[in-house]
Amino acid sequence: MQSKSEKTTLREHVETRTITVNFTSVPDERNYPIHIGNGVLSQSDLILSHLPKKRVAIVTNTIVAPLYLEKLSAMLEGQGVAPVPIILPDGEKYKNWETLNLIFDALLAQRCERSTPIVALGGGVVGDLTGFAAATYLRGVPFIQIPTTLLAQVDSSVGGKTGINHPLGKNMIGAFYQPRVVLADTATLDTLPERELRAGVAEIIKYGLIRDSIFLEWLEVNMAKLLARDATVLIEAVRRSCMHKAEIVEADERESGVRALLNLGHTFGHAIENAMGYGKWLHGEAVAAGTMLAAELSQRLHMMGKDDVERIRKLYLRAGLPTVAPNLGTKKYLHLMGLDKKVEGGKLRFVLLKRIGEAVVRSDVPAEMLARTLVECTHDA
Template identity: 55%
Template sequence: MSDVIAAEQRNDKRIVQIELGDRSYPIVIGRRLFDDASVWSSAGEGDCAAIVTNTTVGPLYAATLERAISNRFRRVIHIELRDGEEFKDAASLNHIFDRLLSERADRKTVLFALGGGVVGDMTGFAAACYMRGIPFVQVPTTLLAQVDSSVGGKTAINHPLGKNMIGAFYQPRLVVADLDTLSTLPAREFAAGLAEVIKYGPVLDPQFFNWIETNIDALIARDTDALGYAIQRCCELKAEVVAKDEHEANVRAVLNFGHTFGHAIETGAGYGVWMHGEAVGCGMAMAADLSARLGMISEAFAIRLRRLVERAGFPVVGPRLGADRYLELMRHDKKSEGGEIRFVLLDEDGHASIRPAPDTIVRQVIDANCQRS
C-alpha cells in the first residue's frame, strides 16, 4: 500500500484516506451510509448546513441526508438547482450565493453537495468563493462522481467557450459514497460513469484494466461487490495522483485521458446533448487511436480499448462537427499551451504522457472516428 493513502475496510465500509497534510480527508464507500452516525463525524457541526442538490436528486435523498446531519447542525437549509450540464453556469452559481446570503450563512456554514458531478463541482466552487472559503462535504450520488469528480478538489463551472474553464482547486472535508444511491440512477447516466472507471486502467494500472475487462458485465449489472471494489480502486489511484500533484501541474493531468476529445464533443454538440461520460468514452477511443498512429501503442491495444468502451455501452463515433471545429475547441483545453493542443496519450505498458500531436495526424483521427456529412 502506498504511503500517500490508507485504505481499509471496516465492517461493510471501505475507507480511502486522501493525505494532504492538514487538508486530508476520508472517502467512505459502502451501503446504508446515511443511517450510520459515525460516517458523518468528519462533516463538522454548528449553526447552519446547506444541502445543495438538484430537482432530480433532491426529492430522492435530501430529506434522508437532512435526517443524517440534523443532530450536528441547528438548522439545515436546502438549495435546489436545475438538473443538467447546461445549467453548470454562472447563473446557477449565483443562485447558491443568493440563498446563502439571504439565509445569513457565515464562515462556519457547511455545504453538502448532494448529487452528481455538476452539483459537486458547483457546490465546491461556491464553497471556495463564499466568504473566501467555507467547508463542504461531497455526497456523490452518481457513479461518475463517486469514482472521479467528488475526489481531489477540482471545482468549476462551464463557459460557452470551454468546459470547466472557471473554477478553483478546493478540497472537501469528507466524501460519502453510498452505493445504495446508484440503484436509482437511470441506465444511461449509470453507464456514463463507467467511462471514468475505465480510464484509470490504461493510464495508471494495467492489472485494474484487466480486471475491468473481466468484470465489465458485473459492473453493468450494478453488482454491489464489483462496484465497491471498482470505486475503492479508482479512489486509491486518484488519491495517489492528487497527493503528488494537487493542482494538476503535471502528473495529475493524465487523469484527463479522453477528455480533450471528449470536452470538444460536449461543447461542440451543446452541453447536455452528450453526457460527460459518453463523450469521455468516445474520447478515450479517439485518444487511443491517436496514440497508435503516433507509434506509442500497438493498434491491437487501441482496438482492445475501443471494444471495452463499446461493451460498456458508449458511442465510439463522435458527432459531425468538422475537423476545423474540433481543433478550435481543443485549443481551449486547459492543457493547451500557447495555442498548442496537448493530449494525454498512452504508452504500451499502461502509462500515459502529455504531449502535442501534429494537426495532420489529429485530423486523421477525427476523420476516422467521427460522423461524416
C-alpha cells in the same frame, strides 16, 4: 495490489472502505477521508464529526432531492443539526453563473456564516457548482461531498476541482478547493439511470488505461456484474478508482504535472460536448469517444498496437458507451480544442497511450496526423 493506506470497517453488516487523501505526511486539516460503502449515508457519525455547528447548507437538485434529501435531513435533524436545503435545476446546462448565484442568494438570505459547512448532494454538476460556491462564499467555507452518481463517486468528488462553464468553454472558471470529507454511498447508485451508470464506467475504465492494467483486466472480467450493480463489484470499482485519483491528486494537486494524465480523452471529449451542446452527450460518453480518438492517434504515432486499440473499443462497447466521435470537421475540432486549458505556448498537448496501463503527455503531434485521425476515425453526427 496498491500500497495506499486504507482501512476496512465492519459496522451493522455494512462494509465501509476508507481511503485518505493526504496532502502532507503530518496531520493537516487539508487531508481528508473518502468513505465508500453500501449505506454510508445512514452512518451518522461519518458526517457528524465534520459538523461542529448545529447548521448545514445542503445543495442538491430537483432529481436528487426527492430521493435522498429528506432522508439525509431527517438523519441530521435527529442529531440536532438544522439543514438549510438549496435545490437547483438539474443538468449540465445549468452549470453557470446564474445557478451559482442562486446558491449565493440562498446562503445570504439564510445568513449562513463562515463556519457553516456546505454539502453537495448529487452528481458532478451539483458537486462542481457547490464546491465553487463553498470556495468563494465569504472567501471559503467548509465543504462536504456526497456524490450520488457513479461519475461523481469515482472522479469529480475527489481532488478538489470545482467550477462552472463559460459560453466559450467548459470548466473555464473555478477553483481548487478540497472537501473535508467525501461520503460515497453505493446504495444511491440503485436509482441512477442506466445511461448515467454507463457514463460513470467510462471514468473507471480510464484509471485502468492510464495506470493500472491489472484493474483493466479486472474490469473486463467483471463488466457484466458492474453494470448489473452488484454491490461488491461496485464498491471495489469505486474504491480502486478513488485510490488512483487520491494518489494522483496527492502528487499534483494543481495539475502542473502527472494530474494531466487524468485528462485522457478529455481534450477531444470537451470539444464533442461543446459542439453538440452541453448535456446532449454525457461527459462519460464524450470521454469514451474522445479516448478512442486518443487511442487511434497513439496507434498512428506507433505508440500502441492495433490490437490494444480494438481491446479498448471492445470494453467500451460492452459498457454500452460510444466508440466513434461525431465528425465536426477538423477545423471545428481544432478551434474547440484550442480553447481547452491544455493549450501551452500555443501548442496542443495530448494525453496519449504508450500501452494499456500507461499514459503520457505529448506536445509533438504532427498537425497532419491529427487532422487525418479526425477524418478517418469519426462518423457524421
